[in-house]
Amino acid sequence: MSRARRRDRLVYLGSHPFLFALLSATRFAPAMRIGRTVLVHGTDGYVDGLTRVRLDRTAPGSTGGIARAAGGTDVMFDESGPEHRATRRAVGRTLAVPPVWRDVLRQRLRPLATGGTVDVVAVAVELTGVTARALLGVDADPVHLAESARRAAAEAARDHFSRRKRDSQAARELVALAGSDRGAMLAVAAVNTMVAALPRAVAWCADDHLWAAAEDDETRPALVDELLRVLAPSPLLPRVAAGDGQVAGRGVRGGDRLILVARHAAQAHHRRPSIVDPAPKSVAQLVFGAGPHACPGARLAKAQLADALTAFAAYRPVVVRAKVDRTAALPGWSTMEVRAG
């Protein structure tokens, strides 16, 4: 196992050790039923679950249901049909923002030039806050907005795992900053995924000496796709079937919980990132979901990651200190300190 993979495993082991152990132990079965829950590890089964099974988008325990339990309505994950298509068109227009995050990279990486250290998590928080503020057209403080989106997501995830339902103070604060439920949902989606992904990607490049590939305009796009594939920042998609169907040849019934393992569908666990022999795009893209609800922010996420890797690559950083985030909604680091190598 490469040094990068060894370090990256810690984000799962440190935040959800039992869940990670269960998923590792069952991963050889493309789909496995445990009571009313079906664990789906295979690439085809994952696509079946997202595109061929009718899903109950508002069921408790699904992403839409979790967003609703946190206080949101009309939050896109919970929509379907013409209403959902109209929202996607509107959100698609919002997502065309200029690269406002480049200023953050220019300013926050300066200490690396003089032998200092930089916390990549803090950079990611500010970068995503600046981006979310531009997406939403609000004038909230970027770090405050991003931290609020992180708290709201962490609280929703905690309540989901403990099966608690409460009025979320964090979600209310975020809606006030973002201007609407839908704005809050966009901030949650835009901030949490990238704050998880960016520090993990920088650490992977540092540990596996990938900075030359990150710096080169020719190889960077493939590297970005491959890093996102092995990181699978949103590793599990919890869904609930609304009717009978088939996933990887196994029958599912209405009301079954489907745990769609994006990490395994994208072959993150057994295929290392390679710019000479990358996974097919159709596989790499699965970390962004599939079908009518596939992530509309994928292009933006890749642009941010590509710019961030370009900026860091100039310093050939190495990791000096890292701490797993045990409370975040998605597996990631709470500190990822680097200095120029």
Ligand code: HEM
């Ligand atoms: C590396 C970064 C990201 C990853 C891995 C990721 C992953 C995902 C996944 C797996 C889904 C569910 C897809 C499905 O159900 O088929 C999703 C949905 C979504 N993502 Fe992302 N995402 C990322 C970044 C972003 C960004 C930057 C934004 C916005 C600026 C965003 C906005 C959304 C929205 C609004 C949805 C809901 C789409 C719908 O229900 O129609 N994502 N994302």
